[in-house]
Structures are given as structure tokens and as C-alpha cells.
Amino acid sequence: MSLTPQKRQIIDEIFKAKDYNDYRWIDPRKIIVSQWVRLKCQFGCGEYGHGAACPPNTPSVANCERFFGEYSDAIIMHFTGIMDKPEDRHAWSRKINAKLVKLEREIFLSGCERAFLLFMDSCCFCKECSSDRRTCNEPRLARPAPEAMAVDVYSTVRQFGFPIAVRTEYDQQMDRYAFLMVH
Numbered sequence: 001m002s003l004t005p006q007k008r009q010i011i012d013e014i015f016k017a018k019d020y021n022d023y024r025w026i027d028p029r030k031i032i033v034s035q036w037v038r039l040k041c042q043f044g045c046g047e048y049g050h051g052a053a054c055p056p057n058t059p060s061v062a063n064c065e066r067f068f069g070e071y072s073d074a075i076i077m078h079f080t081g082i083m084d085k086p087e088d089r090h091a092w093s094r095k096i097n098a099k100l101v102k103l104e105r106e107i108f109l110s111g112c113e114r115a116f117l118l119f120m121d122s123c124c125f126c127k128e129c130s131s132d133r134r135t136c137n138e139p140r141l142a143r144p145a146p147e148a149m150a151v152d153v154y155s156t157v158r159q160f161g162f163p164i165a166v167r168t169e170y171d172q173q174m175d176r177y178a179f180l181m182v183h
Contacts, residue, residue, distance in 0.1 A: 001072055002073055003072060003073050003112075003182060007112070010110050011107055011110065011182065014107060015075075018099070018103055018106075020077055020103070022078040022079075023076060023077040023078065024076050024160050024162075025073060025074070025075055026074050026075070026076055026160055027073070027074070028072070028073065028074040028181060029068070030156070030159065031068050031151055031156050031179070032151065032155045032156045032159075033061060033068065033149070033150045033151060034150060034155075035061050036152070037061075037147055037150045037151065037152050038055060038061050040147075041054065041055045041148065047122050050129060050131050051122055051129050051131065052123065052129055052130055052132055052133050052135075052136040052139075053122070053123040053136075053143055053144045053145070053148060054122060054144065054148050055148055057133045059149070061150040064149045064150045064151075065150070067149070068149075070114075070183070071114065071181045071182065071183045072183045073182050073183065074180065074181050074182065075179070075180040075182070076157060076177055076179055077100075077177065077178045078162055078176075079096055079177070079178070080173055080175055080176070081174050081176070082171060082172070082174070083171070085170065090124045093119070093120065093122070093124050094124050096120055096121075096176075097119045097120065097123065097124070097125070097178075098141075100119060100143075100178055100180075101141050101143070103117070103180070104117040107180065112182045112183065114181070114182065114183040115180065115181070116143075117178065117179070117180050117181075118143060118144055118145060118148075118151070118179040118181070119143045119144065119145045119146075120145070120176040120177055120178035121145055121176055122145050123138075123141075123143065123145075125138045125141055125142065126138060146177065146178075146179050151179070153177055157175075157177050162175070162177065163175050
């Protein structure tokens with residue numbers, strides 16, 4: 001059962017008050033979960049095994065898919081950025097993710113007790129990650145990125161008309177996406 005129009009309006013008003021304007025409501029059953037995304041994390045990402053909110057500290061691909069099935073609505077939020085150098089990405093991401101955690105909390109307090117956020121990039125709150133959820137320094141703030149939950153972000157956002165492409169140079173615009181799950 002989807003959110004009531006009144007509940008959606010409340011959430012839309014919260015988004016507008018926080019200057020989040022580039023977002024879309026979606027059916028969470030249209031979020032594409034794929035095994036290849038997990039393998040790409042495992043065999044292509046330097047953060048695999050080094051992040052408390054990254055695989056293998058996240059649910060199995062099958063459990064990720066089941067997780068999305070428990071929600072009636074989701075919101076995709078689009079963020080763009082251009083970095084002067086690759087290492088600038090983490091500070092940019094940390095700033096946005098900190099605001100997103102506050103947004104999730106506000107949506108929760110509005111009556112959406114299942115509100116759950118997927119960051120637009122890896123957690124990166126701590127300079128040195130504990131690499132283990134049990135010893136995470138910021139367990140109340142840490143959230144997985146969509147990719148950590150096996151989301152094929154490219155295919156998912158394209159079906160809703162959002163831009164996304166592989167960057168070949170660091171000075172190209174990045175298109176990053178966060179997902180807010182609500183019920």
C-alpha cells in the first residue's frame with residue numbers, strides 16, 4: 001500500500017524546505033538489484049571489506065532484493081558535482097551524506113517509521129573506517145550506498161529519465177544518486 005497523498009505532500013514539503021528539488025518518487029519494485037553489482041564491489045572497488053557500511057558488511061544480494069520489496073515508496077535524489085582532484089570527492093560526499101541523514105531523521109519523525117536512506121556515495125564520515133559494523137565509530141550515521149545494497153544504479157536511474165554516464169576524466173560532472181525508502 002502506497003503512502004497517502006497527505007503523507008507524500010508532507011515529505012515533498014520537507015524536501016522543498018531543505019532545497020532538495022531534483023528528485024522523483026518511484027515504485028521500489030523498479031529498483032534493479034543485480035548480482036553483478038556486488039561482484040563489481042568485490043572485484044573492483046578499493047573499499048570492499050574496508051567500510052563498515054560496505055560489503056561484506058551488508059546483506060546478501062537476495063536479502064537486499066527482499067529489503068526493497070518491503071517498501072511501498074522510494075525517492076531517488078540526484079546530486080551533481082565536479083571535483084578538481086579525485087580526493088575531493090570524499091569531502092563533498094561527507095557533506096551531502098550528513099545532510100541526508102538529517103533528512104532521513106526528519107522524514108522518520110514525520111511518521112514514516114521505516115524511513116531508510118541509501119547514501120549517494122560510500123559513508124566516508126570517518127578518516128579511518130573501522131571496517132566492521134560492530135566497531136563502527138558512527139553507527140547512528142553510517143548508511144550503505146545503493147551499490148552496497150546491490151542496486152544497479154545506472155539501469156535504475158535511467159528508467160526514470162535521470163542522466164548518468166561513466167566518467168572518463170576527473171574534471172567531468174558526476175551524477176550521484178541517493179535513495180530514500182519510505183512506507
